[in-house]
Amino acid sequence: MVGEKSRSVYRKKRKRYFSGRRKQKEESEETAPDVYEIAASTPSTSRDENQLSDSDSKETVGSSRKKMKYADEELLLDSTDEEYTFNTEESEEYRLINVKNLSTALSKAHVCEKGTLTLEEDKSARAGLMSQFSLQCSSCEESSPLPTSSGVTQRGKSYDINRRVVYHAIESGCGYEGLATFCGIMNMPCLSKPAYYKQVDNILEALEDEAKDDMRKAGERLRQQILEENPEKDLDDTLDAVVSFDGTWAKRGFTSLTGVVFVISVDTGEVLDYHVLSKACQKCALNKAKCVNEEEFEEWLLEHECDINFAGSSPAMECEGAVVLWERSLERHNLRYRWMVSDGDSKAFNSVENIYGEIKVEKLDCVGHVQKRMGKHLLNLKARTKGKLADGKPIGGIGRLSDTRIKKFQKDYGLAIRQNTIRKSNPGRREVEVAVYGMKKNIIAILHHNVESNDPAKQHRFCPPGESSWCKWKQDKATGTSTYSSGNCLPDVFLDVLKPTFMTLSDSKLLERCVLGTTQNPNECVNSMVWVRCPKHKHHGAKVIRCAAASAVCHYHNGASSRLKIMERLCIPGGVCTRVATHAKDSKRLAKSDLQVMQKEKRRRQGERLLRTRREEALREAEGVTYEPGCF
Numbered sequence: 001m002v003g004e005k006s007r008s009v010y011r012k013k014r015k016r017y018f019s020g021r022r023k024q025k026e027e028s029e030e031t032a033p034d035v036y037e038i039a040a041s042t043p044s045t046s047r048d049e050n051q052l053s054d055s056d057s058k059e060t061v062g063s064s065r066k067k068m069k070y071a072d073e074e075l076l077l078d079s080t081d082e083e084y085t086f087n088t089e090e091s092e093e094y095r096l097i098n099v100k101n102l103s104t105a106l107s108k109a110h111v112c113e114k115g116t117l118t119l120e121e122d123k124s125a126r127a128g129l130m131s132q133f134s135l136q137c138s139s140c141e142e143s144s145p146l147p148t149s150s151g152v153t154q155r156g157k158s159y160d161i162n163r164r165v166v167y168h169a170i171e172s173g174c175g176y177e178g179l180a181t182f183c184g185i186m187n188m189p190c191l192s193k194p195a196y197y198k199q200v201d202n203i204l205e206a207l208e209d210e211a212k213d214d215m216r217k218a219g220e221r222l223r224q225q226i227l228e229e230n231p232e233k234d235l236d237d238t239l240d241a242v243v244s245f246d247g248t249w250a251k252r253g254f255t256s257l258t259g260v261v262f263v264i265s266v267d268t269g270e271v272l273d274y275h276v277l278s279k280a281c282q283k284c285a286l287n288k289a290k291c292v293n294e295e296e297f298e299e300w301l302l303e304h305e306c307d308i309n310f311a312g313s314s315p316a317m318e319c320e321g322a323v324v325l326w327e328r329s330l331e332r333h334n335l336r337y338r339w340m341v342s343d344g345d346s347k348a349f350n351s352v353e354n355i356y357g358e359i360k361v362e363k364l365d366c367v368g369h370v371q372k373r374m375g376k377h378l379l380n381l382k383a384r385t386k387g388k389l390a391d392g393k394p395i396g397g398i399g400r401l402s403d404t405r406i407k408k409f410q411k412d413y414g415l416a417i418r419q420n421t422i423r424k425s426n427p428g429r430r431e432v433e434v435a436v437y438g439m440k441k442n443i444i445a446i447l448h449h450n451v452e453s454n455d456p457a458k459q460h461r462f463c464p465p466g467e468s469s470w471c472k473w474k475q476d477k478a479t480g481t482s483t484y485s486s487g488n489c490l491p492d493v494f495l496d497v498l499k500p501t502f503m504t505l506s507d508s509k510l511l512e513r514c515v516l517g518t519t520q521n522p523n524e525c526v527n528s529m530v531w532v533r534c535p536k537h538k539h540h541g542a543k544v545i546r547c548a549a550a551s552a553v554c555h556y557h558n559g560a561s562s563r564l565k566i567m568e569r570l571c572i573p574g575g576v577c578t579r580v581a582t583h584a585k586d587s588k589r590l591a592k593s594d595l596q597v598m599q600k601e602k603r604r605r606q607g608e609r610l611l612r613t614r615r616e617e618a619l620r621e622a623e624g625v626t627y628e629p630g631c632f
Contacts, residue, residue: 095131095188096161097148105135105146115139119146128191129183130159152571158199162191163572166199170547171563173533175540197543204543206569207550211274214557218270219333225267229425238330240338242266242364242425242516245325245348246523247318250545251536254315258542260530260549261321263329264522266341267425271526271553273332275324277317278542281307307542315346322348326355338362341518343369365513366520367421370505371414377501378406391493397621401494404613409446411606413505416442421517436511443506445471447498452489526556560585 111117115137125132133146149161169179176196183190191199226239233239243263249256257280263273284306291297310320329337336356341364342349349363378401385395395401420438422431445462449471453459456473463471465478472484490498529552534540540548554562560582564574574582595601625631 095148096129098150098160101147101150105133105144109135109137109144112137112139126189127157127159128162128195129165129188130161131189158202160572162195163199163202163570166191166196167203167567167570167572169196170200170203170544171533171551173535173538173548175538175544200543200547203570204547204550206566207547207554210562210566210569211550211553214554214562215270215272215274216332218265218268218557219272219335221270222265222268222272223333223335226425236334238334238336240359240426241272241335242339242341242518243272243337244341244366244518244520244523245322245337246343246520246527247321247346247348248527248530249314249317250531250534250540256314256317258540258545259314259317259321260527260545261318261325262523262526263325263337264526266339266516266518269522271556272335273325273328274549274553275321276542276546276549277310277321278307278545279310279314280542282541284308318346318348319351322352323355326352326361339364339516341366341520343520363513364516364518365510367414367417367514367517368519368521370417370510370514371410374413374501374505375406375410377505378409378498381497381501382406385497389493389497391491393491395497400490401498403617404610405450405490407610407613409450412446413443416446417511417514418517420515422515423517425516427515432512432515435515436508439511439514440506440508443502447495447502450490451495451498452486452492453495454492456486526552529555559589 109117118136118138120134120136120143122132122134130147130149133148134143135146136143149159152158152160152163165179169175172178174182176191176193179196180190222241223239226241227233227235230239242265244266245261245263247259247261250258250260257278259277261275261277262271264271283304284301287300287304288297291300310317312320326337329335336359337352338356338359339362340349340352343366349361353361353363355361382395382401388394393400417439419442420435422435424431427435441462442464445460445464448459448461449463451459460471460473463469463474465474467475467478469475469478476482476484530545530548533548533551534545551566554566558565563582564578567574567578
């Protein structure tokens with residue numbers, strides 16, 4: 001009809017799916033190479049082989065997880081196709097729509113005998129990603145409302161779709177700018193910044209409530225375990241616990257405005273408490289620029305809940321965070337964090353050593369960090385030693401103190417400590433002395449075993465005896481065989497060169513702090529979960545980092561399934577697809593974790609790292625100096 005408004009009519013072709021049987025690959029094509037196979041050039045020491053039990057040596061194949069694949073869809077249609085007639089101004093836009101709302105609207109839509117349905121949008125009623133459509137009859141103009149999303153609550157103005165997309169932006173780490181980019185590419189309207197951060201406030205409250213509930217339960221489980229190990233203790237007594245502590249910053253280089261500290265139980269491996277420290281508040285900075293004078297800003301500040309809770313330097317955040325967590329340990333869990341596993345990078349231990357009065361906090365060292373000291377000391381020794389040694393050759397090179405040799409010393413040093421640890425919360429003094437003696441003997445054995453000597457008996461006098469010894473010379477002596485070869489040893493000149501380093505790292509006080517064999521690996525795991533949600537290369541405000549820290553605690557304890565509880569708190573409950581997605585994510589995480597702890601998989605990774613190091617050394621030696629600051 002002349003002058004009539006063009007209708008948006010869209011008819012989609014029916015897809016035809018393949019329903020036959022797919023061709024199976026030949027057995028030879030399906031057989032994958034053994035992932036545990038290590039190149040022949042990768043060495044395998046007897047020390048490594050003795051760590052494998054019969055059960056661990058059996059090959060275990062985990063189920064493979066397929067990545068989600070999205071079907072390619074055409075976003076632009078050929079306007080010349082007679083199959084499609086539409087208004088280009090409207091139909092190329094996208095909306096996320098609630099299927100239930102669509103079904104309800106279509107079931108109630110009125111259509112006259114000679115009329116057709118038209119889709120109209122009330123743009124004035126749009127709220128973020130929620131759009132208000134209406135299905136209108138062209139004949140009688142009667143319309144049925146079609147909101148694309150339902151409200152979170154009956155009386156509130158928040159919509160389900162808006163809260164869900166903001167929660168996704170927080171969990172994925174894309175933030176407001178990432179959400180705006182997605183909406184822009186999809187040609188969809190986006191939330192305004194004020195609306196986005198209003199949803200952030202609601203999500204922050206739900207995340208922190210869930211995290212506090214998780215940590216409260218973790219404290220109860222830890223108390224129950226300690227009481228079971230110490231029956232003489234009463235239910236209401238203040239108990240002593242072993243915890244690991246570590247801090248992490250939102251920016252590299254110790255100039256960060258925000259930091260997070262975590263306390264994790266060594267016995268249960270669960271997060272007991274955390275604290276976010278901030279030196280900046282975005283609202284304060286914005287409103288200070290808007291206010292006419294200081295009086296107006298001070299008046300606004302009285303009603304403002306500021307994000308700033310720390311005024312010191314960025315490196316001092318770890319010390320301040322430790323004080324906060326230790327001071328409230330009694331209030332939150334009725335626990336004393338009596339033993340503190342730390343990396344020694346800050347004065348955090350000195351800050352809390354006397355926080356419980358007469359009962360001193362004792363320091364324990366992370367075995368992983370102590371092990372790295374061997375590599376660091378030897379690398380520094382190699383860099384400091386210029387010229388040639390007493391035998392007329394340099395300290396580095398093939399058959400000398402190479403990077404590969406340093407990595408092996410570092411690994412053996414860590415094994416010497418771990419093989420003499422005590423699996424007991426509060427060992428006696430005699431037990432500690434025996435463990436430290438065993439560590440010292442093994443450390444000295446590593447030095448003498450790897451340095452050539454004219455007298456093999458003297459060279460291997462510290463190595464453990466017997467057929468099960470990691471020392472091939474001792475094995476040969478016990479079994480009467482001759483498999484040992486001294487060709488891989490360092491020249492005897494290295495004994496005096498390396499001895500001071502080994503003596504320093506076999507100090508009794510240092511080794512006493514390692515007797516429990518504790519590490520900060522759980523802390524590093526939680527730290528990484530925080531910065532997955534708040535990437536360090538982007539700027540994030542304190543509230544977003546608080547969201548990330550609380551979400552990391554929930555995810556660390558309960559996996560991706562923790563999102564279901566959080567979504568219930570936010571009144572945006574998950575459905576079947578949500579449960580399937582979280583279950584798949586958790587299953588993949590557990591399968592990967594099970595694989596990584598297998599001794600055979602560990603040996604494969606170690607072999608690959610060693611092979612890469614050797615290749616890199618060979619390339620650098622062949623190429624010479626190709627990059628050095630200011631040298632070219």
